[in-house]
Amino acid sequence: MVTAENVTHLDEQLSKPTVHATRTVKDTPGYRVFRVVNATLLVIIAGVTLYPFVNLVAQAFSSEAFINAGQVNLWPKGFNVTTFNLVMGDSMFWRNYQNTVYYTVVATLVAMVLTTTFAYAISKYHLKGRKVFIGIAVFTMFFNGGLIPNYVLVNELGLRNSVWAIALPNAISVFNLLVMKSFFENFSTELEEAAEIDGLSTYGKLWRIVLPLSKAVIATMVLFYSVSFWNSWFAAFLYMDHRELYPVTVYLRNLIAGATSVDGAAGSAEATQIAANVKAVTMLLTVLPIVCLYPFVQRYFVSGVMLGSVKQ
């Protein structure tokens, strides 16, 4: 049975003492060399993974002249925060940032309600037609309408320029649905039966017994959904016609697209580099919430994936 307690600790399975822990034989010299090489390689891989972020921070705090000269790599040169003032003074940036927060909250709420109710119902083995309902969901992972029919539909429903164009077409991720379903399947039947004897309806059981004891999986799902909505840009790019409606990702996309066209046209070097600096600052401000939260919530993501893949 999965309890809230061990869901949060599922990820620790990943790093539980490895299978080689019992060591009666001494390592051969060859293996000792391998271990040193292996650890070194992993440090290099971690360094390469982090480098783009380090470079981003360095460029964000550097002056255009030094970026222009190709001298900014690990550390800012010509330290200044004027571009920060410039970007943060742009009311459209903040407007779009607010939109991102709003879209993420609404879309995540809708997604959670739909995913939770569907997952709970199809987690009941005795439900007639359960397999059909699961099939309806799973089939969409392998085949879907494609870009144009979806586009036509959203326009036809009049969802353009509203949060619903972002929230509704992506309301259920089948992956998340299956994760929740497998969690509910392992929920204590005794508890639910006891609640039933006490006269609770299905709604009552879900609301008062199951959900309060599923906080960990709910937190994981909220994180999955909110990160994906926070990061999304394409739906807004397709369906939002006014600058005031863009999320910050589309703001950033337009900035990058503009900058590259200057780059490609070999325009004035100065214009290109100002763009590079502004770009760096905007990118930094966009990723900041995620990078700051990430170390604290990472384990939930890992446990969510484990829950979806490992047989309990």
Added chain:
Amino acid sequence: MSTDGVTVGGGAPQAALAHDPVPAVAARGAVDAPQGPGGRAARKRRDGHMTWRRALRRDWQLYSLLVLPLLFFAVFRYVPMAGNVIAFRRFRPGGSIFGEEWVGLHYVRMFINDPTFWNVFQNTLVLGILSLVIIFPLPIVLALMLNELRSQRFKRIIQTISYLPHFMSIVIVAGLVFQLTAMRGTVNQIITAVGGAPIGFMQLPEWFRTVYISSEIWQTVGWGTILYLAALSTIDPQLYEAARIDGANRWRQTWHVTLPGIRPTMVVLLILNIGSFMAVGFEKILLLYNPLLYPTADVIATYLYRVGIGSSQFSYATAIGLFEAIIGLTLVLSANAISRRVVGASLW
């Protein structure tokens, strides 16, 4: 590996939101539907004979919970699927979403005779094959490397760092690619430092595949290790013990115990990767490419995006998208069938 969902359709909007953290696992969850505890089998047999009327009367509250989600699937998944008929019908903007009148295979013939289509088809195949051959094995290698670490703390730090790029918006990833490959960017500084001439990476079609695959490696490989690490942690330690007694060194233990132990995971992920083969990184390419790069960067999904949304040729673009989706579905079904017959592992 695709950063999109496992959705096969050509750059569908739901692929736009990379909901699925590790797309691959999804189907595994479906496969591994846990077996119920004792007594469930008996109840199931009874249910087999239950009429819908009785089932509805007993479980109407559960069924009521299904209404909204089923409505969602009907409207936003199955109606667009049916909407694919406009590939065979003339579509008038503002008219029915299912088109006006039948035109048969007109639009199919149109793309078969469209040289640009065959160019983007070829680009899609090349990027798909490169992703499969280069990116698919890397998480396995990284997971094996992490598995050899004894310090759990060190392992955790490396894992945490390697997962980070997965949580970045694709827009940020594209921005970082532009930043690093700029004429004065880090990559060109290294090239100049070793005596080369700076390369205009984002203007030269011959470099696009390298840039794209590198950014995919950066973004997906770390997170891709999770499932392998999970599989590794379930291997029975006694197997290693036995191998050691038989005189197997570390290398042979890896070959004869570790790799067979994670084979089912490898097979499932491979099938899913083959399934998403045609839907190569639509959003990323859309953000990265420009007309100079079309000779190598333009793929089916981006082409149908320009044809459909850009030039409003809805029927033509739908025909291309349907073709792509059918190839994708065929690929995943055949990979699954082959795998079931050859290695005995499959999605369903």
